[in-house]
Amino acid sequence: MSTQQGWRLFHGDGRRREPAMPPAPPWRRFEDRAEEDGDPGAREATAPPRPQPYLISPRHADVVNAALHLRRPLLVTGPPGTGKSSLAKAVAHELGLGEVLHWPINSRSTVQDALYRYDAIGRLRETTLRRENDEEEPSIGSFVRLGPLGTALVPGDRPRALLIDELDKGDVDLPNDLLTVFEDGEFDIPELARLPEEQAEVAVLTERPGEQATVRRGRLRCREFPVVVITSNGERDFPPAFLRRCVRLELPAPDEERLRQIVRAHLGSESLTEVDDLLETFLRRRAARELATDQLLNAVFLRVGGVDLSADGLLDAVLHQLDGAV
Template identity: 75%
Template sequence: MNSRPPAPDWRLFQGDGVPRMPAMPEAPPWRSFGRVPEEPSAQVPAPRPYLISRAEADVVNAALHLRRPLLVTGHPGTGKSSLAYAIARELSLGEVLHWPVNSRSSLQDALYRYDAIGRLRESTLVRERGGTEPDIGSFLRLGPVGTALVPGSRPRALLVDELDKGDVDLPNDLLTVFEDGAYEIPELSRLPEESAEVEVLTADSDGGRAKVVRGRVRCSEFPVVVITSNGERDFPPAFLRRCLRLDLPDPDEQRLRDIVAAHLGPDALTRAEDVLTAFLERRAHGELATDQLLNAVFLRKGGLSLDADGLLDAVLHRLGGAV
């Protein structure tokens, strides 16, 4: 594979046990976690555009008009999760509420969590000191689904990520909540009338709070719900009937070129055409993700030789089947 000579100092780690303090190179745009620019006048880069076809965007718009969850399927790396952030950014919906589903996930945790033990401990300490018992709202935090259903003038964006990794009953558990747009918090509904209004914590990263009246939360605007699935198992018909389905295909060569240009600049492939060719050849024989191509092009753009001792194989490794 032809490539330009690597930068002389691209190997930060030498493997010789000698302590060093090399300058860290610039991170890829998709791996920069809100780093503050060193120069006060430096501008924060604008978000990269999310590339989607008109037909796929029409399905998104239909879900928005119908106030229905959008069930997005496709291979890893096709942009399923990124779609939720693209919608939230373009519609100015604020922070995306993210619920990453795993085998231990339950709807209860996604709605709210009540720290009864913490409240009991705090109440005991306060009583011993002659103080006032702490408010229950300080020990009850809404989860991402619970926060998404808090009433507001604008809908919230909710990403339910990889639902097929959850328990087999989880999709059906979501049905009632998504149909009613509401749920109950029994710990609050049992409070006396004088404590009918309680401020609880939310899942927002800024430490937000929400008012809950008589233990009942009901949305005024149904949230923009994006549910992703890798197609690992089928969902119940009743659940599918209440969703709009969008299957994101693997991007073709032109779409890949557009994605690379959007993330790394229009000239990123000038000296990396061979990387794109290698990616397309390998993808034809096994599953690869688009971000693997971005990683390879980023390394080439930084002057690294992808011929170095199987480095390309490490970056463009197959995602399915035997390693």
């Protein structure tokens, strides 16, 4: 980043300058992702980019290992910024499981959509067009695409990694709807199960670009149960039947020493010379209101780049509260 005098890219005066963009924070760089998106086969041909450093205590790591050995979903709870979502990438990286499949939950999320989608209208349109042109009808598999959960259950010698993010934001019945899939490791696609015997095997699309999976007689069953990490912000309790099928991990808000380790891991040891007053301010504010660890990283990144955070409420904008009114 530039010096304090030249750090402003935007001046608000309407004058066009076209400045060179400074380097982004390490956790906000997307060039590796863009390179993969340019080549659909690159996701399988090369290892995914190394995730940002992830720090976890031995006792919490043991809970993760228990879920791995038991082949059970890991339900991760804790305050914002404790690394709940990042844990899935860290596990996938260390175990060599490839890119993490991501199912972000909202109020409209359903297990059906996460398993697969069937484009019946698209199939009808394409079939009609080909018949008019006296061409071969398209395979039904071209109109079935597995969702993140369905793709995670595609059989393979190695399990796949799936992040189910913020499950507590979904419909109240969503956890119960997952029980059968979690217990059996399989699901049916009725549109394929009704096909004649000569179409017992159908290649369908998956969540990953360029990849196909074979569905036999309308049923897809995993060979190795996927590594499933489910995050929750504690906004709602889950039913006992769902909790019984999960291994629970509560991640606490990091203390001062752990925060220093996190800053060092992301921004280097030299950044610690700039962190004392920011860390003190962050801890004081976090004791009174909800703050996330990445807000501290943002503040340190700006400070290391030469930005004066005391200028007219800038620090307040970076360390803004996450709960209550804006």
